[in-house]
Amino acid sequence: MKDDLKIGFIALTDSAPLVVAREEGFFEQFDLNVELVREVSWSNIRDKLVFGEFDAAHMLAPMLVSSTLGLGSVKKPLVTAYSFGLNGNAVSVSNDLYAEMTEVEPKIVLKPNECASVLKSVIKSRKKAGSEKLRFAVVFPYSMHNYLLRYWFSTAGISVGNDVEILVVPPSSVVQALDEGLIDGYCVGEPWNTHAVKKQVGVTIITGYEIWNNAPEKVLGVRKSWAEENLGIHERLIKSLYLASQWIDDEKNYQKLLGYLSLPKYVGAPEDSIRNAFKGEVCNPACSTCRKIPNFSLPFKYQANFPWQSHAQWIVEQMRDLGQVSDICDSREVAESIYLTDFYREVVSSMGCDLPVVNFKQEGVHKNAWFMDGIELGSDALIGCSNLEQ
């Protein structure tokens, strides 16, 4: 007897573990009969999960915090024991804003570390000229995109409200919104940065990896009550996704992966637009340069699927700084209640994998890859941070 599951996802390259587990038979291998349902909005994903239409969902990590605390929706505790990977976002700007930025620094696409301060200079001149405030889009109020973009702005003293406005545009609509001039830039996951570049609608100026090395992104969200009642199914779900993530990381499967993702029922974007996330490249057709970002999107390497409670804690702290959650909220406690790190460790070590023995690590201090008890982990440096170990 197979167990039937309904899982919701959004058309983004990091939904790949779900697509691969289904197409390559990993779900089947663990007696799971999974129906994947593509959704058009994060709100739909949240509500369908919360009200039991879905058993599990591809979710923005901060949405688990917002639903658990009842921010902007019905209060329902959600948990996760699987991360879909690290990184994958980037910031792109319109061709017009790009032109203004190149007036300040002609080689801006090759200097990601300088682009926030270049943007600040552009904002200053725009203010003098009496131009309109720049508008940047993120994909959801409770998203890494929102926190990463704000963090990056803060490194150059760009003030949200005074200098720029932030609004929400869903992932599949950002390219159109940029093209129609409704926004001047955005922070979104792939393939929607590369797609804008290919359509010559915008230019990618910095990747999420360069803002925070190996940042958390999407996780497998489930209801807390579901996780408690379905331990065995949850365990098999994690195992099948782990094998899928491992499969994705194997270069020989690369072409097949692009083929699956480009299918209309999954991401539905051309292979050309999907390729860069996995190839680790940011390209700019205007001056035909490509920058190598090997960790642009990390589906498996460096324990990318490990649900670090320190990731959740960072997220809650950003939410607190922004006033989305109350000042008295204990970030560590919230992180521990939502991230089932012990459960992940139990399940994945039973497959013979060596895993970190702790649930928290120091974030924002490692400039290079490093070892924790013999396990290689990626760097975790934050842009503009001075307390890095060498």
Add this chain to the structure above:
Amino acid sequence: MSIKVMLVDNETVRSAMLSQALADSGYEVIARVKPGPNLLAKVAQFMPDMVVVDTDSPDRDILESMHLLNEHNPLPVVMFADEENEVIIQEAIRSGVSGYIVKGVDMGRVNSIMNVSIARFREYQAIKNELRETKSELDDSKLIDKAKRLLMENKGVSEEEAYDAMRKSSMDNNKKMSEIAQSVVSVYEL
């Protein structure tokens, strides 16, 4: 005071049906718009008390951000999340409709608008399903006629003999007539 409702829907027929039903119940629909990234501007233009949105459009996420991100937005809209009446939200989500409200509107009226919307969305879905079935019945009968004609031309049999042969095959193989007709057509049209 009456609640001013704005409808965001890709299906103009459904939107017209719902608009009429709300008007019949004494609510004022001040605008019917198609989804798109410029939804914020539309909300600022029409200043509704409530937005009813089709969940097949990605615009829900835009509405969810209004009370959080846009400090200068004239209208903070929040998701209709009546904690005491979760059943309505659940049914709304299942029926493909969602509601957003401006703080301070009368919840009793909001619940009633949501119920009217849920009913209209379901009715519309039922009509669509019925149309689809009728269309597929029509397609089936066209296919069977074509298969009959091909058999008559290629086997030199009468219309009745062609039909009987297909019916026998349908019963023997426990398959639908339309499936048998489809295989006949594929054989002769190769």
